[in-house]
Amino acid sequence: MQFWPMVGGLAKGLGTTTSIFCLTLLFSLPLGLLVALGRMSKFGALRQAMRLYISVMRGTPLMLQLFFFYFGPYYIFNLNLGKLGFWGLDYRFVAVVLGFSLNYAAYFAEIYRAGIESIPVGQREAGKILGFSRAQTFFRIVLPQVVKRILPPVTNEVITLVKDTSLAFALSVMEMFTIAKMEAAAHTTMVPFMVAGLFYYVFNFAVAAAMEWFEKRLDYYA
């Protein structure tokens, strides 16, 4: 086995892993906020719908959800997946990002909810007294304080996400772990797994450092 071409292949996989990671965060963080707000809505139907959503997303395996989003269009609507694609993107990749985003949104929603409910009601009352609209009160006063409080649990989820991206192998998306498995099989060696493990560790080390920096930036008030 040639070492550097193998590392190059894994690095390419790391690119796909990073894409899944970034796109999932991009979609799931705002979506989770919407789900959390729906979960706390005064409309009972919406509240129950969001409860069900969170319950299903957390209560079934992520791999099964990935299968559902990828093969669902065929088994439910009889669409030919070979011809399905969005903006030139492979539908496999779309399904992975969709599945991860919807799944992580459920977890983020509960973190947001815990954060929002931990803000003293007096903050909202002060916002109202000063004439802020509900939206202004939420985005200017409540949410910034929520962000500070939920950073540690969010960091947990984000780091889990880095490792969860390897589940994309279920849909044969060529992320790093899938490639490591192939390289290992092609050459009957453990080395690709060790290199992939190192890559994951470095990735997560960077993520943890970034989140720590973020927390420090918010340390200016108690």
Next chain:
Amino acid sequence: MKSLLRFALAGLLLAGLCAGCGRKAAAPAAADGQKTFTVGFDADFPPYGFKDGNEYKGFDLDLARAVCAAKGWAFVPKPINWDAKDMELDSGSIDCIWNGFTMQGREDAYEWTPAYVDNSQVVLVAAGSAISAFADLAGKTVAVQTDTPVQKALQGEDEDNAAAGELGRTFKQLTVTATYNNAVMELESGAVDAVAMDIGVAKRKMADKPGAFKMLDEIVMTETYGIGFKKGNAELRDEVWAAYRALLTDGTVDKLAAEYGIDGVIE
């Protein structure tokens, strides 16, 4: 605070966009109107299909590539998760499964070509192992890859290979692994005593690690490989098979078989 959020969002967006562009470029290049032929295979399965540097190679994939060249099709090798192969085929994600795909035990599940490789199932043990015959496997732990005919046979679920079922009953345990490579890793690490696998794969593993393994002389069962198409898609199957016959006649198949160390090409 606000600028920080904006910065973080911009970074994420940029990463997402870059990823999007990268994907776009990597999408299968189906030139205008050119027919694509998507072959599903397990990339953990040398020498039939595996990753070599930046491309996918192997006896079966090279054959498929040659068929495409002859037919003027765009060749798309698509590594799949072996557990999901039926869903992949049914949903149209792939056109066929061509990857050391054993016909026995699933005769009615696919639109098969005739057999093109005779593939015996053998047992691989560590080079220094005391096991030298099937009789020594009694009370031992043996690994097989998941969802393979040899797994079924050893579990006694294949009436045509009752002898394999008898053999399986003597084992202490049958360990089912996700890939062949996992099974071999289990063997190397001593977690299992033997692996039942395709002879072609076994030879490849022995060549990769000279002196690490030995193959028992007895054969668990004989089986054949075919190319599996979706039920009802006989038309594409016949087209591919005709092209394969031509490659057999002009010697391409034998040349590739020699290159990958495959013994049992059926004339």
Next chain:
Amino acid sequence: MSAIPPDEMLVVEAVRKSFGGTQVLRDISFSVRRGEVFGIIGPSGSGKSTLLRCITQLERVSGGKIRVCGETMVSDAPDGTARYAPPAALRRMGLKIGLVFQNFNLFPHFSVLRNLTEAQIHVLKRPKDEATERALGLLKRMGLESKAGAYPCQLSGGQQQRVGIARALALQPEVLCFDEPTSALDPELTGEVLKVIRDLAERKMTMVVVTHEMDFARELADRILFMDGGVVVESGTADEVISRPKHSRTQSFLGRLRR
């Protein structure tokens, strides 16, 4: 226009409020004139904080009438429910009434200055320079000009409450309400807050003060309302209610405080 003279800043008539089945306010009536300091006293659970929350729209009344600067905020509908003014009018009236909270409720993630400017800029749409200038002026009046860049957590309780008062004043309300402004403070810190309120009284700020500080109420309040069990027990000038209470419940409440 109504028959109410323009210097009636706040009129409360027969206000009722229930939580579930419990009536916490029954037929509360009083009015506050321009430049007056109006004190509300009474034991815990007497409903005085709820009354203040109804006036500042943090709670909705179950019935009765409230007018703010001649404009009707809520009145009785024919069917016996409370009929509130349209949202835009409620908002306008809300901005005329400021509130200083018992536990300050400053925004911890904003600097002291930004606590004072945020609503000016985003609610009143004042230019940033003007808002900053007004905020710094108020901080100077509070003796806190050096704390503009500090965060609330870096201030003492007394300083935080002075910022709370400045934050309410920044929007130039017509009436400023205080909900027990010193009861969350250590005794040695109450003086600096009371001094600020005294200063506001001298400037003829109209104020409604819910308080436990009897000496302070007697000194500053023009009129006082004593509440117990959700009803007005007695009201009058500070001297009448505190020094010569007529009602036995008032007497026993004041007696308990003196002991």
